Amino acid sequence: MTISTPPTRLTLDELGEGLGRAATVLRANAAAAGLEAPVPTCPEWSVRDLVAHIGMVHRWAASQLRSTPVEDADALEREGLASPDLLGWFDDGATALLQAIVDAPDDLDAFVFLREAPAPKVFWTRRQCHETTIHAVDALAARLGRAPRPEETWISPAIALDGIDELLRGFVPRPKQGVSPEVATTVLVCPDDSDVAWLLDLAPDRPARTARIDRASERLPRGEHVLTGPPVGLYLRLWSRADPPTSEPADGFERWWRSTVTVTWR
Known part of the structure; x- marks a missing residue:
């Protein structure tokens, strides 16, 4: 659910x-x-x-x-x-x-x-x-x-998880953020040791859609791209505040993310 x-x-x-x-x-x-x-x-x-x-x-x-x-x-x-x-x-x-x-x-x-x-x-x-x-x-x-x-950093996992949620459900679906890949794709963001995950549904020429998933009540859906790791690390990666990984396929996706997802302060 x-x-x-x-x-x-x-x-x-x-x-x-x-x-x-x-x-x-x-x-x-x-x-x-x-x-x-x-x-x-x-x-x-x-x-x-x-x-x-x-x-x-x-x-x-x-x-x-x-x-x-x-x-x-x-x-x-x-x-x-x-x-x-x-x-x-x-x-x-x-x-x-x-x-x-x-x-x-x-x-x-x-x-x-x-x-x-x-x-x-x-x-x-x-x-x-x-x-x-x-x-x-x-x-x-x-x-x-x-x-x-x-x-x-000083950031707690609870703050990190909340910040991921605000970014993925609040900012990313806004039309002005410009999250529009060339082909449709899905991204599963699945923090370690957490009961919550997010599934992003991205497609050309429409705003992104994000679902927050209760991991305690449902099997995780599949995503074409899967981002995992400790909450604070994912928070920094998704906000483009961490050095990008050098391995594929994460490198290719995160380079796209950094070049596509821009957050405005208002």
């Missing part, structure tokens, strides 16, 4: 804790790497660009939670880039975001932009948890000078 609910298995508190920890890790690694250091996992960015971007996203998300949406998000990013204390500016934005989550009513009526989304307050906490976690991996990569290995 496919699972239709809940949209996330994590609680609001767990997502908020994940967001706060990722912000701390991002800040520490950005400071250690230096603002002019290159970001290997985002080759066009310096750490300065990275911090200004995530600080802008935090402020934009907080405005949604406060029901006072920011109209010009680019102006916020320019503000960060111009700040004489960029890391302090980042701290202010992260703190304001966490406070906006605390202050928002549980029945918040706000904009959301992903499929299979939870209620708005949980949606924004979840989205910023993973936005910040992935960009904290970028800051770690800047400090290391390479993509980090899963065991070098």
Whole structure:
């Protein structure tokens, strides 16, 4: 059977804790790497660009939670880039975001932009948890000078599984993501030691379809491509934050994935 609910298995508190920890890790690694250091996992960015971007996203998300949406998000990013204390500016934005989550009513009526989304307050906490976690991996990569290995990160399997779910069921089916192979194919994403898997149905000229599978109640379906491994490793691979494998057939598929699946922040 496919699972239709809940949209996330994590609680609001767990997502908020994940967001706060990722912000701390991002800040520490950005400071250690230096603002002019290159970001290997985002080759066009310096750490300065990275911090200004995530600080802008935090402020934009907080405005949604406060029901006072920011109209010009680019102006916020320019503000960060111009700040004489960029890391302090980042701290202010992260703190304001966490406070906006605390202050928002549980029945918040706000904009959301992903499929299979939870209620708005949980949606924004979840989205910023993973936005910040992935960009904290970028800051770690800047400090290391390479993509980090899963065991070098702080990410828990529970956060990783939730992030995979958000990516595959929320982002990938969006038409604007452009996931359209030349021929129809299916991809089974099957994390180790987990009771959940995902089957992606990809075809030319239509949005992708993703089913979340309960491994406890049904035999796994077949996929033409199968991705397995520990949850944190799969999270990094699917978000293109790990070095690609060099063996076939994984190499060919993941090269296609990296060149095809692009995630926009809103």
